[in-house]
Amino acid sequence: MVTASRDSKDGIEALSRKDFVSDQEVRWCPGCGDYSILAQTQKLMPDLGIPREDIVFISGIGCSSRLPYYMNTYGFHSIHGRAPAIASGLKASRPELSVWVVTGDGDALSIGGNHLLHVLRRNVDLQIILHNNQIYGLTKGQYSPTSELGKRTKSSPAGTIDAPLHPLTVALGAEATFVARTIDADPHHMVAVLGRAYEHRGAAFCEVYQNCNIFNDGAFAAFTAKEVRADRMLYLEQGKPMIFGKERNKGIRLNGLRPEVVEVGVDGITEADLLVHDETREDPTIAFMLSRMSYPEFPVPVGVLRAVQRPTYDALMTAQIERAVEAEGPGDVRDLFVEGDTWTVE
């Protein structure tokens, strides 16, 4: 869970959620899942134990990308898809800051797809929160790169013909060191996952299933609704067998290279037969498998799929500079002026 250990500075005043609420009026549609994400983010901030001025939220374009306006931190509402690039420049130049990227399915996976791949593979020490509502909300209802195949929208009256992306699969393919998922309807889980993202050193990628009650209402309700959640979602816990269900009697077993849903106590199946979740596996195969599990065939996994250690881009960049200064001394431009052959005119 969230601890105040990372980067905490002694002697700072205790902050509360309210300190992170900006004076701007929130302008999402009433009932939007983004409210929940904003509330949990504001709730988490005081627990981080870092000064407010060291926190920066950077977003692209879309409904989700309005979030920085509502956070009383430094914020940058940039241009469509480019938040990872802007955040990379800020973090690489100011590694001591806590930099958060807020994005959506269109922003991160369509127009900004390239930047997402590269910020993940570089492992820039950022938190990337992707609000996935599987629709374009701000432009009023066109299909997105995560919309299910065949979806009928304003821009696809006969149904979409392009296969959707799975954000977590994309992140794993891009060598992400931290990959997690949570849902807008489970505030406790969300705040825990966001906290884990903060604690991770490197690019921490979190997908949040977020309901757009105007253009794609109920997109996730089949498994996120309170009454069915226990049976249709798999809450991943480090070191624990993958068990789900109201009765805690269903689990995931590996059958060859494929996962399967089994019932504990039936046909001699015990907990020992179930897959044990280990987010620290270097090999991403199981994480990849989890990222592909979807309802109704499987319960939808949420929690941290992968959390492995790899040096961060910003730390490596700083280290190269430190090494160069150590080896050659701090640079003096006067030496650069006279590099190569020089001659004197009397």
Added chain:
Amino acid sequence: MTTLTKESQQPEHPELLELDRVTIRFAGDSGDGMQLAGTQFTKTSAVVGNDISTFPDIPAEIRAPQGSLPGVSGFQVSFASTEIYTPGDAPDVLVAMNPAALKTNLADLPRGGILVVNEDEFSETNLRKAAYASNPLEDGSLRAYRTFRVPISTLNSRALKDSGLTAVQIDRCKNMFALGLMFWLYSRPLDTTTRWIDEKFGKNPAVADANKTALKAGYAFGETTEMFATHYHVPKAPQQPGLYRNITGNEATALGFVTASKLAGRQLFYGTYPITPASDVLHELARLKRFGVKTFQAEDEIAAVGAAIGASFGGSLGLTGTSGPGLALKSEAIGLAVMVELPLVIIDVQRAGPSTGMPTKTEQGDLLQAMFGRNGESPVAVVAPATASDCFTMAIEAWRLAIKYRTPVVFLSDAYLGMGSEPWLVPDFESLPRIPVEFASDPATFKPYARDPETLARPWAIPGTPDLEHRIGGLEKSDITGNVSYDPANHDKMVHLRAAKIQRIAQDIPELEVEGDERGGLLVLGWGSTYGVITTAVQRARAEGKKVSMAHLRYLNPFPRNLGDVLRRYDRVLIPEINLGQLRLLIRGTFLVDAVGFNKVAGRPFTIRDIEARIAELA
């Protein structure tokens, strides 16, 4: 046609003739080491006190087939006993290491020019690769030139037969043989190059010795053979006293930006994506880690500028660099920097366009893109260095303006400036003015979009500053508070404020100076890399008694505040540009002056003769 036998009738001791200026072009296969021979000739000429100017002509193909026409690489160096501003219109001497080099370069050699060919390479195969139907050495087609057939490959291998190197290694030294011959022909000492060879091949003494032997053999060949009736001496040029080095425009650009970061006391962050001909700036900056320079090779041009904006948001000097097509990709992000009013410098080393165009060739085609290539009313400052060394000065100037006015500044260099070189009078770092940087810190008075009354710049409030937390972005901002605003009157006000801020810069930059007459006659107005040719052409025209003056713009937006007055003092205004009249459009539109153009867009710098001819039509 001059051959060994014929030349034996020449006097026993070659005559030494003094010349004011000579231009040599080394041309060969891209594997023949012509760039190296050219740069070494340049260094030595600089060290002996000539003024110099160079221009490499590098093929776009990395390894075109050996001996083929696209594989020809050239390097032109001009050296003189007077001040010179260009690498010369046409070579006086062409060194052609193979038939392809001869074919691609001969058209530039004036009749009567000296042609040195490596006759060993004129084999049937090589002639075919160069698409020669018959051997030009035999068919009389070189009659118009003073042709010297030198068996460079053979003489080189003979000189190195005891070197212990392989045949391939030996053959690689033939550029040194050719260089040695040119050193003799123009009475240059060998020691600068032999020292360089020792440094370069210090770890491999056999290779170092072979290169030195080849160099000396070439020199000795010139001295002892009776082939050349004359050799030449180009005396020292009068130059301002001081310490000099040779510098290319791209080197000067990188150096200028590092220096700016020291003068401002802020970290330099260079976000970029490799692109010809701007990549050298990245290569230069990437090795300067001990200066605290951070280079970010981004996934694309957009990420490169985005990262630079992020760095500027954090209080660093966010710099991005590219060439024309990359500038097009950066447009949206530059617009964002206009809106959020953060400092940002964009280097555009222009190349021939449109689209991919001719990546290694020069052009001035991006002026209007730099000025207007964004959506909405999106003004930025634009500066353009005039010479390779001026890249240093204008790089510092770009940062001074970007920081003071919190604005993107486009730095318009081009392939010719970037790759060409000239002597640079090394500045005294202590005498360079510091660049003041002020960050907001007072929560009591801080408003994100309040403005400095003099510059109209908004405060630069960087993350990490307590109680100045605020949000910026690409949506229209309310005056003073910076809150998102759709208010019509506010938008109108902000559009005008952003434009006015850029115009304020005019009060902060030097007035335009005219060289020549104070009024009357023809004014030649140029910008960017055409400074050298225009200066020389105007000087020549004036020497002929023509009433012609010149002025050169290094600030394109805003223009120097006296530009309108200057233009109106002359009867006619000529604007030569390597585009179809982009500055002319701005000048006519801004000042209602009936300027005429000279516009030749050949991927090459203008020649002095080009400009002289146009002047002759008008003055």
